[in-house]
Amino acid sequence: MISIIILTVIISAANSRNLIDNNLDVIQDIEVIEGEQSHSVDIPCDLIIEQGRGVLIWKQGRRILFAGSMRVRQDSRMSLIAGGQTSINPAGSVLRIGNLNPVDSGEYSCQIELPSGELLVSRKSLVVLQPPTAKISPGGGAITVKTGTSIVLTCSGSGVPVPEITWTKDGKVLGTGKGQADLPLQEVQWQAGGLYQCHANNGVGDQEHIKNFTVNVLHAPVLEVLPAEVEMNPGAPQECRVQIQCLVYSAPASRIQWFHNNRLMTTAEPGVTMWSAEYLHVLQLEDCVSRSGEYTCVAENSLGVNQGTTSLPQHRLVVQEVVVRVDRQIQANSSNYHISSITSLLLALIMLNLI
Template identity: 25%
Template sequence: MSYFQCNAYIITKGMLSFFWIFYICAIETYATTSSDFRSYPTTIKTYENDTVLLPCYVEDQGAQTRIRWWREGHLLADSLEPVWPPERILIYKNGSLQVLNVQREDSGEYVCQVIRPSPWGHVTQVHEIEVMYPPSVKTIPESGELEVNLGEEVHMQCKAKGVPTPVISWKMEGKEMALRDERSNLTFLADNRNCSGRYTCVATNEVSDPAVAHIDLRIRYKPEIYVKKPWVHAFPGIRVQLDCTAIAWPEAKVDWYFKNETLTYTSRIVRHDSGNDHSLVIRNVKISDYGSYVCRGSNSLGITEKMIELSEIANPAIFKKESRSTSKTSYNFIWEVDSYSPIIEYQFWFRKYKRDANGKWHRLYIPGDNNAASPVHVHSFNLTGLDTATHYEAVVLSRTRYGWSHPSAILRFHTEGASIDSSENSQTDDDDEQNRITGIQLASMSQHYPLATDVNGSMYHRVKTLSLMLSMLCTLIITLDSRF
């Protein structure tokens, strides 16, 4: 059909519809005030394949009555003229119209037109059939799969059909989404990779069980790399494992680097990959294995890497939960260090802590446990002379013959009577805090508190030097005295 023919058909059909609507409106205006009907306009709600009977009863006034049934401008049946009613349509002698085996397309208005001679005139009555059927849904995109980049806007839609009109709700990974109103369109910003998942559209109209359809959303983002231990302590001859986790979509390609060069795998150095988890196993560690290892993940959106340091230096100390206040002015600390080498000494740093103004750091040297047989070194230290009802923070380092370890995470603590605030009484181990403390042993900290140590402690050497100087001074005084 040409464009012109198509438009002509539409115009013609529109004109017929206009005249039909005008006609119905005209006669219905009269019918509205008519009391001749013994039946009442009704809306019949029914189900598919049922049979519906539409009444059209008028007062018997002895005049010949002609009844016609119309639907959407089309004549369905005529009580006087032999018309061929559509299939499944039957008109009775009393004017009622029967619709057999109703289908969804039978929904709509049915007009009963009663035609009588003067002076009664014409009257009409309108009935409606509403065929109820269960909801059905389909999604946009129809594939049920959607991918967007992190930070982009997500658009998904659920189109539902059913009578009564279905109510739409959404679920994300099986949990109800709290939306302000019922909606078929869902739009939001994919500002978090955790937005990925299965979104379920639920259409409900109480005719039967709800209809559901799914859209699987994937957020594309560059790799995120996590390491269990950024610093791993190892001793020559043992087996060690470096672990990292790479999360990304599309899936990340993971490579290991050593001292900025691609790592060469051997029977002694092997890698293991299981989903997002990646491990590097080094059997029989050698001195040449010490250094920086990089776990690098890459995909089409970018590259991310994290470093793991393998070293003979002891692991950072970890404060134990058993650390507690022992009096109003003292606190007992317990920490644990993994080290295959004996701990020669510890540096213990502490200061008063406030959110806006922290005090000066104080440093103590504490003797180690040279004779420990286990690679796990547990040490207890009771700090006295603290102020009552005061918040503090502390950090500890350990030294072996290979050097000083990295600082522990900061432990925030308080003496008895201090107000308890979760932000002022906890162990902090985030990157910012760790970076702030990394140079602690190089900073100029307030004052140095002497503490007795063993023969390997630094205080021993200072005391020994001081004793030697005093001895020399005494010798000099005795010599001068003998001359005079």
């Protein structure tokens, strides 16, 4: 009795497979249709159907969407339209899906059973194109490290199709990848600090997606003292102005001090002004009396100290005054179209001082 039951099951299963194979007479290669997220897409049915020869059924995977004109799946984004002016197919031969979502991706099929018992099927694969997004690891949008530390920034992109990833800093490309790109920063120095950007682009949407990441590098002060600038007042040679600039790069911020011939300067002194703007620190002197010598800018933070020096020679101040006197002498003698011997002597002195 048991053997008879098993044989009956095997025969029934074989008959079922044969029935399925006979019904699926036409199985076409699956065509891929692309639609952009939040937009609409039309999925045509390639079957040529004559009126009254059967009920056209639309499916998403195994789920029935429409049976003829009757809506089975209650999704208002989906509708049936005619196949177009050049099609002989009846209304309902095109499935339209509006406001596409990623979950709409998958296989869609239209099928109809003919009076002969043949089951005709047309399949399409829908790919919902998704604009790119980017995510940077470590998170938080910023990281603070000490000089000499090695770190790796990873940018992962998502979207359909998989986006191209590009790392940039100050407009310069640092690395690329497909779907993901690592940016190793080995033993960073203070110059490595700043804004890094991850660009994800897959051609979907109006523009690429950009993610920002800031690297803060803690370091001792790095500075540069520029040559002193001297301005003379042609109307009053005894009046002049000296300005010295000190460029300081440090993190954390540094405390700035100015020294003149190793003597600490303060704004309490007459004619002395000090001001700062980000990394620029300026010392201004409103007169040239006893201003020659060495000027030192000292920057100090919790990680170290650094200094720079510039010199203001006495001859430079003298030359400025001589130039003013020569200008006056030339103006006084211009009406006679010659330069006095005194003027010539002063010009010679100027040349010697400049040399």
